[in-house]
Amino acid sequence: MAIKTEEELAGAINNEEDTIEIEGDLKNKVLKIKATGKVAWVIAIGAIAIALPIAIGSGGVAAPVSGFVGIGAVSILGLSATTSAVVLSVAAGGIGALKKLRAYKIVENNEDTLKLKRV
Numbered sequence: 189m190a191i192k193t194e195e196e197l198a199g200a201i202n203n204e205e206d207t208i209e210i211e212g213d214l215k216n217k218v219l220k221i222k223a224t225g226k227v228a229w230v231i232a233i234g235a236i237a238i239a240l241p242i243a244i245g246s247g248g249v250a251a252p253v254s255g256f257v258g259i260g261a262v263s264i265l266g267l268s269a270t271t272s273a274v275v276l277s278v279a280a281g282g283i284g285a286l287k288k289l290r291a292y293k294i295v296e297n298n299e300d301t302l303k304l305k306r307v
Contacts, residue, residue, distance in 0.1 A: 189209070190209050190210070190211045190301070191208055191209060191210045191211065191214065192210075192211055192212045192214060193214065194214065194272050194275040194276040194279055195275075195279045197210065197214065197218070197276055197279075197289075198276050198279035198280035198281075198285055199279075201276075201280060201285045201288050201289055202280055202281075202285065204288075204306065205306065206305065206306050207295075207303065207304065207305055207306070208292065208303070208304045208306075209301055209302070209303050209304075210301065210302040210303075210304070211300060211301055211302075213268075214272065215300075215301065215302040216268075216269075217268055217269040217272040217273075218272070218289070218302060218304075219297070219302060220265050220266060220269035221265060221269055221272070221273055221286065221289065221290065222289070222290060222292075222294065224264060224265060228264045229264075229290070231260050231261075231264060232260060232261040232264040232265055232270070232273075233261075233283060233286060233287075234260065235260035235261035236261050236270070236273055236274060236277060236283060236286070237283050240274065240277050240278070240282070240283060261273070273286055276289070289304075291306070291307060292304035292305060292306055292307065293305050293306075293307050
């Protein structure tokens with residue numbers, strides 16, 4: 189099954205799917221999240237963790253995300269990837285989903301699809 193939304197991705201991560209195939213614009217956002225270095229990731233995840241209660245309190249509406257997460261995450265991941273990270277976290281019930289996502293290994297990356305494998 190091809191994943192196209194943050195909500196579908198949250199479900200796949202929560203279900204601990206062995207393989208996740210991501211398509212569309214979400215593919216590029218996930219690549220940015222996965223490509224972030226460890227030090228930068230700590231800063232970004234910290235900013236997202238601070239924003240998460242605000243996003244959940246707003247009913248999951250994370251716009252404008254930059255106001256919630258501040259310069260930290262947006263400057264590291266970019267606005268669209270940060271927005272996806274917050275939406276994914278809200279849909280999955282916490283930032284643990286982002287940590288699990290980063291633990292998946294990229295096994296295929298082509299023009300249309302990003303395929304991840306759980307390690």
